[in-house]
Amino acid sequence: MTxxxxxxxxxxxxxxxxxxxxxxxxxxxxxxxxGVVFGLPLQRVLLIAAYSFAVLLQVGLLxxxxxxxxxxxxxxxRFVSHATGWAGxxxxxxSLLPVIMTSYCV
Amino acid sequence: MRALERHRKLTAxxxxxxxxxxxxxxxxxxxxxxxxxxxxxxxxxIGGLLAMLxxxxxxxxxxxxxxxxIYNQIFTMHGTIMMFLFAIPTFEGLAIYLLPKIxxxxxxxxxxxxxxxxxxxxxxxxxxxxxxxxxxxPDGGWFMYPPLSSSIYSPGINTDFWxxxxxxxxxxxxxxxxxxxxxxxxxxxxxxxxDKMPIFAWYALITALMILTGFPPLILGSVLxxxxxxxxxxxxxxxxxxxxxxxxHLFWLFGHPEVYILFLPAAGVxxxxxxxxxxxxxxxxxxxVAAAVALAFLSFGLWVHHMFxxxxxxxxxxxxxxxxxxxxxxxxxxxxxxxxTMWKGRPELRLPxxxxxxxxxxxxxxxxxxxxxxxxxxxxxxxDTAFITxxxxxxxxxxxxxxxxxxxxxxxxxxxxxxxxxxxxELAFALVFIGFHVTFLAMHWVGLLGQRRRIPxxxxxxxxxTINLIxxxxxxxxxxxxxxxxxxxxxxxxxxxxGRRNPWGAGTLEWAMTTPPPAYNFASLPQVSSREPxxxxxxxxxxxxxGEGYLGxxxxxxxxxxxxxxxxxxxxxxxxxxxxxxxxxxxxxxTGVFFLSLLLKFYWTVPLAVAGVVFLAWKWVWILGRRDDLxxxxxxxxxxxxxxxxxxxxxxxxxTVFLLTANATFFGSLLFGxxxxxxxxxxxxxxxxxxxxxxx
Numbered sequence: 153m154t155x156x157x158x159x160x161x162x163x164x165x166x167x168x169x170x171x172x173x174x175x176x177x178x179x180x181x182x183x184x185x186x187g188v189v190f191g192l193p194l195q196r197v198l199l200i201a202a203y204s205f206a207v208l209l210q211v212g213l214l215x216x217x218x219x220x221x222x223x224x225x226x227x228x229x230r231f232v233s234h235a236t237g238w239a240g241x242x243x244x245x246x247s248l249l250p251v252i253m254t255s256y257c258v
Numbered sequence: 259m260r261a262l263e264r265h266r267k268l269t270a271x272x273x274x275x276x277x278x279x280x281x282x283x284x285x286x287x288x289x290x291x292x293x294x295x296x297x298x299x300x301x302x303x304i305g306g307l308l309a310m311l312x313x314x315x316x317x318x319x320x321x322x323x324x325x326x327x328i329y330n331q332i333f334t335m336h337g338t339i340m341m342f343l344f345a346i347p348t349f350e351g352l353a354i355y356l357l358p359k360i361x362x363x364x365x366x367x368x369x370x371x372x373x374x375x376x377x378x379x380x381x382x383x384x385x386x387x388x389x390x391x392x393x394x395x396p397d398g399g400w401f402m403y404p405p406l407s408s409s410i411y412s413p414g415i416n417t418d419f420w421x422x423x424x425x426x427x428x429x430x431x432x433x434x435x436x437x438x439x440x441x442x443x444x445x446x447x448x449x450x451x452x453d454k455m456p457i458f459a460w461y462a463l464i465t466a467l468m469i470l471t472g473f474p475p476l477i478l479g480s481v482l483x484x485x486x487x488x489x490x491x492x493x494x495x496x497x498x499x500x501x502x503x504x505x506x507h508l509f510w511l512f513g514h515p516e517v518y519i520l521f522l523p524a525a526g527v528x529x530x531x532x533x534x535x536x537x538x539x540x541x542x543x544x545x546x547v548a549a550a551v552a553l554a555f556l557s558f559g560l561w562v563h564h565m566f567x568x569x570x571x572x573x574x575x576x577x578x579x580x581x582x583x584x585x586x587x588x589x590x591x592x593x594x595x596x597x598x599t600m601w602k603g604r605p606e607l608r609l610p611x612x613x614x615x616x617x618x619x620x621x622x623x624x625x626x627x628x629x630x631x632x633x634x635x636x637x638x639x640x641x642d643t644a645f646i647t648x649x650x651x652x653x654x655x656x657x658x659x660x661x662x663x664x665x666x667x668x669x670x671x672x673x674x675x676x677x678x679x680x681x682x683x684e685l686a687f688a689l690v691f692i693g694f695h696v697t698f699l700a701m702h703w704v705g706l707l708g709q710r711r712r713i714p715x716x717x718x719x720x721x722x723x724t725i726n727l728i729x730x731x732x733x734x735x736x737x738x739x740x741x742x743x744x745x746x747x748x749x750x751x752x753x754x755x756x757g758r759r760n761p762w763g764a765g766t767l768e769w770a771m772t773t774p775p776p777a778y779n780f781a782s783l784p785q786v787s788s789r790e791p792x793x794x795x796x797x798x799x800x801x802x803x804x805g806e807g808y809l810g811x812x813x814x815x816x817x818x819x820x821x822x823x824x825x826x827x828x829x830x831x832x833x834x835x836x837x838x839x840x841x842x843x844x845x846x847x848x849t850g851v852f853f854l855s856l857l858l859k860f861y862w863t864v865p866l867a868v869a870g871v872v873f874l875a876w877k878w879v880w881i882l883g884r885r886d887d888l889x890x891x892x893x894x895x896x897x898x899x900x901x902x903x904x905x906x907x908x909x910x911x912x913x914t915v916f917l918l919t920a921n922a923t924f925f926g927s928l929l930f931g932x933x934x935x936x937x938x939x940x941x942x943x944x945x946x947x948x949x950x951x952x953x954x
Contacts, residue, residue, distance in 0.1 A: 155452060155825040156443070159548075163555030170559045170581070175933065177573055182937030199573075226825065228453030228544060235548035239588070243552070246584055247559060250576030258572050 155224050158233040162213050162240025166247075169206035173248050176202055181257035199251040206248060210241040259811065261803045264781050267812040272364075272777035275838055283838040285369035286777050290376050291355025292673065297380060298347040299744070304387070305339035308332050310737055313697075317730035319718040329714040330397035331416070335390055337400025338420065341516065342427055343383045345658060346469075349523040350375070350434040352665065353462045355673075357438065359768035360456045362447025362786060364779050364819040367440040367909045369835055370842050370878065375433035377846035382426035385853075389419040396420035399712060401509050402483070404494040404502045409487045418487065418857055421480040426853045428473050432920055435469035438462055440912045444821040447767065448808060448897075449786040451827040456766050456789065457540055460547050461526025464554045465519055470916055472515035472558070474924035478931070479508035488859070492944055493931070499941035503568060504934050508927060510561035518557040520654060522550060524661035525592060528614060531661075531668045532596055534764045535611040536603025539790065542595040549588035549595075556585045566637045575634050582632030589625060593618075609683045613664035616691050620656025624649060627702070645705025648698045655694060663690075663743060668762065670750055675773040677757030682746040689739030696732025700725050759799065765790025770799040782810030782894065783820065786827070808894040820893055821902060821909065831902040832891050833909065836881070845874040 179185070180195045187194035214237040216222045217230075224230050259267075274284035284290065311332050315323045324332060354372055358365050366372055389395045396416050398407040407417045442463040446455070482493040483505065492498035494505045533540045540546065562570060562578040596618075605611060627649040631637045640646060671677055704725040709716065716722055760769035770792050771779055782805045788794050795801075805811065808829070809818050817835035822828060852867035854860075888901040902908045935942040 153443075153824050159551055163552060167555055167558055170577070174574065174577055175930075177571070177577075178934075178937050181571060224825075226451065226453060228451075229825070231544045232548045232551070235545065236551050239548065239552040239555075243556060243559075243581070243584055247577060247581040249580060250573050254573045254576045256571065256573045 155226060155229040155233075158217065158222075158224055158229060159236055162210060162217070162233075162237040163243070165206075165209055165213060166240045166243045169202075169209070169244055170247055173199065173202050173206065173251065177251075177256060195256055196251075199256065203248045203251045206244050207241070210237075210244045213237060214241055259805060261781065261805070264805055264810065264812065265776065265803070268778040268781060269776060271812055271815055272817055274777065280838075282843050283840045285373045285836065285838060285842065287354050287358050287366045287369065287372060288775055288777065288779075290372045291351050291353075293376055294347055294351025294354055294379070297376075297383070298344050298351055301339050301343035301347070301383060303744070305336055305344055306737060306740060308336040308339065309733065312336060313730040313733040315714065316716075316726050318727070319716050319720070319723050321715050324714070326714045327397065328393075330399075330712075331390065331393070331395040333712055334396045334399055334420075335386070338386065338396060338424070340654075341400060342424055343379075343386070345520050345654070346431055346516075347379055348662060349462075349465065349520070350379075350431065350438075352523065352527075352662075353438050353466075354434065356669070356768060357441055357459065357462060358445065359771065359775060359779055360458060360766050361442065361445060362450060362767045362780065362784050362791075363441075363445045364783070364817070365445075365835055366437050367445055368437050368913060370839060371433050371437050371913075373842035374846050375430040375437070377843045378433070378849060379427055379430035381846055381850045382423050382430070382853075385423040385426065385850075385857075386419060389416070389423070394419065401513065402505075403509075404483060404486075404505050405496070407483065408495050408502075410495070415857070418484065421484045421487075422853050422857045425477055425480045426850065428477055429849065431469050431473055432917070435466040435473075435920075436913050436916045438466035439470070439916045440909055442466070443824045444909055444912060445819065445833075446822050446827060447784045447786045447791075448820070448822055448829045449827050450822065452825055453544075454786060454789050454827065457529040457543060457546060458523075458526040461522050461529070461550055464550050465522045465526075467919075468515050468519050468522070468554050468557070470920040471923045472512050472519060474512075474920050475508045475927040475930075476512035478924055478927045479505055479512075482508075482931070484856070488856075492942060493935070496939075496941075499939060499944050501935060501939040501942070503565070503938070504931055506565050506568065507561070507934060508931065510564045511558070511927065514561045514564065515554075515557045517653060517657075518553060521657040522554065524617075524658045525550065527661045527665040527668075528596060528617065529592075530766065531610050531664050532614055533599055533603065534668075534762045535608060535614065536600050536605045537763075538599060538603030539765075540595070541598040541602055542591075543789070545591055546595050549591035553585065553588040553592075556581060556588065560585060563632055563637070566634050567641045579632055579634050583629060586625065586629055593622065609678075609687065610664040610668040612684065612687045613660045613667065616687065617656055617660035617664070619691075620652055620660060620694065622656075624652030624654075624656045628653060640705065642710055643705035644701045644709045644711055647711045648701035648705060651694075651698045651701070655698075663687075666743075666747065669768075670747065671757050671761050672768060672773050672775070674751045674754070675756060676750060676754035677761060678746075678750055679754040680746060680749050682742050682749070686739045686742035686746060689735055689742065691739075693732050693734070693736030693739050697729050697736055698732075700729035700732065704729070760792065765793030767791055770802060772799075772803075778817075780807065781805055782807030784808075785895065808897070810894055818893075820899060829893065829897055829899055831905055831908070832893055832899040833902045839881070841874065841878055841881075845871065845878070848874060 189197045217233050217237045274280035274286050274289055315321050315329055394416050396419055398412055398417055402420055405411055442459050485491045486493045492500040494500045494502045529540055559581040563582045566575060631640060704722050709722050759773055781803045784791060784802055784807050792798055808820060819833050820829050821831040821833055823830050848867055848870040855863040855867055888904060890898045890900045892898045
């Protein structure tokens with residue numbers, strides 16, 4: 153089962169991060185969360201912080217999947233878990249990129 | 259023991275009852291897989307006839323063929339039947355029939371659960387058919403959007419039939435998903451590690467996990483909508499304090515993964531059949547597995563692209579638009595792997611291959627129009643037009659029906675033990691291919707000209723008359739083609755001559771048995787050392803029949819098999835299956851009483867039905883209860899294994915884990931619903947003192 157988890161973990165974290173950032177955006181808009189931090193709107197800061205955390209988490213997972221301590225002994229599982237690890241990282245970077253590029257709550 | 263004697267003994271142990279009785283008491287996966295498939299294709303015919311009625315209605319402007327009320331029922335039932343009563347059960351039937359054979363074992367993990375799932379499907383489907391015959395079928399479209407489906411605009415029982423009937427049928431899907439997941443992870447031939455699993459098993463595993471996490475949001479939505487309709491609780495109706503968009507979120511949280519729940523098993527069929535047709539092995543096995551996993555997860559991040567026109571903020575649209583474009587990447591990986599497989603091998607244009615080529619041509623077009631509608635500005639123009647109807651048919655017919663027809667012709671000699679005699683299939687394929695593209699290319703066109711989906715009629719001055727007529731003619735050609743395929747299959751099953759084993763020269767284990775398959779599948783279980791055991795050892799079937807594998811000596815009248823360690827495929831437990839019983843059909847009938855009571859609002863029978871299910875569930879586990887502990891038993895080839903019931907990680911434990919996964923998704927969706935209403939519905943939660951109308 154650990155090998156199956158190695159294959160699934162990065163996409164699973166992407167799904168959680170995607171839902172969390174989408175939900176955070178909804179909460180920010182729905183409950184009129186406002187303010188200024190470091191000269192930037194609080195809403196944008198919160199969204200970028202969540203995005204950065206999600207990307208860092210994916211990078212950490214990918215590194216772990218490459219480390220002998222956490223990687224599988226099976227060549228096949230190692231290969232597939234590395235591929236899904238990269239898929240998780242790319243999906244997080246791409247699908248949440250709008251927090252930097254797009255207007256919020258409009 | 260001689261092979262024939264072994265066969266007789268095993269048949270006596272594993273056979274279903276004879277005659278009609280066997281239908282009600284069988285727990286054998288081969289029987290139940292066939293029953294699933296026949297029932298699913300019965301519903302396919304009904305759904306197809308409804309499609310013909312739709313096209314007859316739209317063939318001419320201002321048609322009086324069907325009035326709007328009946329037309330609403332026709333298109334709603336067409337979508338509902340095709341998605342819930344044909345497509346998903348076809349996957350379930352195929353997986354139930356095939357998996358134990360392709361994995362090298364004797365049955366699925368929980369044979370009685372397979373039977374229970376089948377009967378829930380049959381009874382739930384029958385409820386919807388009866389509603390249709392009585393003229394009170396659901397009429398709110400297959401995605402049942404409130405407020406149209408709320409009690410204000412749909413006060414009749416029609417919508418309740420959908421909400422309750424579909425929930426009943428979904429029990430079958432959840433049961434099959436638990437069954438398939440545990441079977442693939444634990445019930446494999448010894449030596450079949452994860453990297454040696456047939457590619458179809460990977461696809462089936464991913465699909466089953468998607469069902470476990472994709473169906474609960476819809477079950478929750480159906481429960482909430484029914485509770486709102488019956489008792490006035492506020493969830494979707496704005497004047498009660500709810501928000502109708504919550505339904506759309508819950509529905510599409512199921513509905514978009516559903517597209518991939520249909521495509522992935524079809525992709526499994528393609529990845530299995532294509533290399534055999536090309537006389538080679540699949541290219542990029544590892545890449546395909548990784549792409550399928552990525553595709554499954556990405557499909558859960560696309561649901562809002564069905565809701566681009568509902569006024570969602572730009573950033574929300576951008577998230578889902580980005581994810582929607584990304585999904586083309588893993589799909590592309592699989593398509594290129596299949597093209598590479600054809601390049602690597604020597605393709606033969608046999609009948610399954612024709613359908614695979616039909617898949618390539620059709621699905622790629624459907625995928626490209628999918629990328630078009632993933633782009634928000636285009637979607638705003640095309641939303642709710644016939645362009646979308648055409649796109650979804652290209653995806654579903656191209657991505658599911660063509661591969662299933664390929665699989666049908668590929669495994670038909672396995673099911674019947676015969677070889678094709680009549681050559682109707684090639685002509686039928688040509689009619690299906692031409693008819694399909696004439697119908698739905700025209701539909702793209704008329705959609706871009708502004709024809710909305712689901713309209714019962716249109717005016718001559720709209721300028722859509724000729725295109726609709728062409729589309730309707732194409733659909734009747736398509737129907738004739740499908741009819742010919744079904745006739746071809748029936749002729750094959752009844753009249754064709756005996757065929758030889760493994761007519762395609764395939765390397766997977768389902769061909770290492772006599773055809774049609776015996777009830778026990780393998781006289782002894784194989785030890786596997788590659789993905790294509792039969793290609794490595796062409797005499798494997800004979801050696802297994804001679805009892806040279808595991809469990810080659812029948813004993814104590816037990817239905818025996820063994821399980822393996824998930825990753826390595828090392829044998830780890832000995833399993834004794836239950837025998838034939840009518841308990842599953844009885845339990846699904848009592849479950850049906852529960853749903854019927856809700857439908858007909860006989861609430862006093864609900865607790866009786868619940869008590870009946872609890873009693874039968876107790877009986878279910880009790881009849882397997884042994885009074886003595888089994889010691890470790892020899893299973894052949896010098897291996898001794900503990901009985902599964904004596905271990906802490908029995909198949910039942912694994913089944914519970916995956917059922918709890920579905921439950922967790924259900925309650926997670928409930929939390930999402932709470933957060934959604936709390937955020938977007940100003941009148942929710944309801945203030946104290948204003949109770950639902952049922953409690954006033």
